[in-house]
Amino acid sequence: SLIGRLMFELPEEVGLIAVAVRQTQGKGRGGNVWLSPVGCALSTLHISIPLHSNLGQRIPFIQHLVSLAVVEAVRSMPGYEDIELRVKWPNDIYYSDLMKLGGVLVNSTLIETTFHVLIGFGFNVNNSNPTICINDLIAKFNREEGTELRPLSADCLIARTVTVLERLIEVFQEKGPNGILPQYYKYWVHSGQRVRLGSEDGPAAWIVGVDDYGYLQVHREGGAVQSVHPDGNSFDMLRNLIVPR
Numbered sequence: 001s002l003i004g005r006l007m008f009e010l011p012e013e014v015g016l017i018a019v020a021v022r023q024t025q026g027k028g029r030g031g032n033v034w035l036s037p038v039g040c041a042l043s044t045l046h047i048s049i050p051l052h053s054n055l056g057q058r059i060p061f062i063q064h065l066v067s068l069a070v071v072e073a074v075r076s077m078p079g080y081e082d083i084e085l086r087v088k089w090p091n092d093i094y095y096s097d098l099m100k101l102g103g104v105l106v107n108s109t110l111i112e113t114t115f116h117v118l119i120g121f122g123f124n125v126n127n128s129n130p131t132i133c134i135n136d137l138i139a140k141f142n143r144e145e146g147t148e149l150r151p152l153s154a155d156c157l158i159a160r161t162v163t164v165l166e167r168l169i170e171v172f173q174e175k176g177p178n179g180i181l182p183q184y185y186k187y188w189v190h191s192g193q194r195v196r197l198g199s200e201d202g203p204a205a206w207i208v209g210v211d212d213y214g215y216l217q218v219h220r221e222g223g224a225v226q227s228v229h230p231d232g233n234s235f236d237m238l239r240n241l242i243v244p245r
Contacts, residue, residue, distance in 0.1 A: 018044045041102075041154035042122045045162060047169070049108075049115040054176045055169060056115055059108050060214035060229070061177065063091040064184060065168045066104045066119055066161075071187045072168075073160035074134060079149050083137050087188045089216055093123050097189040099131050121161070125154045177212050185209065 067087040084096045093102040102123025109116045124133040135151040171179040190207045205218040215229035
C-alpha cells in the first residue's frame, strides 16, 4: 500500500494518516475482505513505538487502545456519554453486545529498536444497512430520551479517534496497562461473560479480563485463571465459544 511505503521515507516526527471515502479491497482478520461504502469512517494510521517502552513490550495492546479510542471519540462528547457503543475483545466496535459497527486491524514491523505500526480502523457512521450505524444509535437515543443530539460526521470521528488514541498511548507509556484498563472495562461487552472452551459441551469458564499483554483471561470452573490469545485459539463470541485451532 502507499502508506506502507511512505512510512519509512518520512522523518520520525511527521505523522501519517490515510483517509478513504470508500473501500473496495480492505483487509480484515484472517484474510477476510472488508468492503466499506461511503458513510463509513475509514483510516490507516502510522505510529512509531519504541521497542523498550511499556507499549513496545506489549504490542498486542495497540488494537485494544484503538478500539477504546473509537468508542471514547463518541462517548467522551458532552451529551453522548450513554450512547451504547462498546468494545469487543480483541478488535471490534459494537452496538451494546448485539451488533458489530466496526473493527481494527494492526500490522507492526520492528526495525532496529522501533516498531512501525500501521493501524487500520473502520466503523459505520452513517449507513443504516447492512447492520446499524453510530448515527442510528444517536437517533434512537434522541427518541428514547427526548434529547436533540446532533448526528456526527466520519471526518469528525476520525479526528477525535486519533486525538484520543494519542492520549491513551501517552497514558499507557507512562503507567502501563493499569492506566487504561479501568476505562477499557467500562466499555467492553464481556464483564462476567460465561464461555465454553473447545466446544459447546466443553468446560465452562468465565471471562475475567485481559492480562498484562492484552490476552484474554478466563477462569475455568473449579480451576485456575488462564490466558488465551488469538494466535492459538479461534473465538466465536456469538456462540460464547473459545476453540483451540
